[in-house]
Amino acid sequence: MSEPTYNMDDFLKACTEGTQKVFVHRGAMETARSDFNLNTQERVLRFVGNDGLEKPTFINSKQWENNPDSSTPIQVDAWAFFSGLLHGYIAFFFQPKTKKWNIKSLKKNTESDPRNLALHGPLTKFLAK
């Protein structure tokens, strides 16, 4: 497994400083709305910057594929986290040219939830009958 490129604390601190320091990409904003009910960039950043990412677990660090400047490779770090019962996924990178953090993805994690919630699914379905 690769190591994180960025210090998570630097990213979280930037989030507390708002949209001057961090930008949330359109796709991330759409899933932040649909999956986490976070409707504005400010709400996303307040959530992330105020310990919203519970039990963060590093997944991987990959090159930003859309980077138009091949002379300066940029890595995107991906992390899994929890928020209550939700299992989430966040990916972000830092652009030194603009000195801005970019949240590239913020959505439900499609990987299986490692917690033992064996009864939760069936019980929820039963109660929804």
Add this chain to the structure above:
Amino acid sequence: MTKNQIICPACGSENIARSEFENTEQLTLGPEFAFKQVNYKCNECEEEGDFAAETDKNFVVAQKSAQEGLVRNTIEELCGRNISMAFFERVFELPARTLTRWKTGDFSSSAIALLRIAKTYPWIAEVAERRFESNFSRGILIREAAIALGTVAQEIPGANFQVVVRADNAAVSAVASFSAPTQTPRIVSDTPLIAATG
């Protein structure tokens, strides 16, 4: 910051295109509202988003207007359920005329959270009236569970539902049984799923 100073936060390019469109959002337990969404697309890296966070302001203004409607309607709905504003303020230990302030638009996110809870579970006012005493709270919860189970059971053909309420209303037991579709996950138990006395 003027519009011609906006750059792509992902790559730093000034080669960006701006567009606007109307989007809608459903307020939780409230009305749908519309707001103007601003989107920028970078022609260099093709990343998209609201580079200047203009949508946030539009969203917040539109959301506030929808919230005002939610607050007014919820307070009126509670009054219709015999939960008057004065009663609500007394049992939740709020200053007098708090709900009047809320109705006129002077409310917080916490106020909306409390109103949503009261709208979903109006019996929480009864619990608050008893100062959240634990035995009473459990009794109310079981009573409401019995009512909910009764509703569910009526909607399912062949369901069998029994509820026993003591004369003084202090104790309730409820049992619901029905055949679950074979394809759905089943919880197999030889005791009722919910059976309690309080």
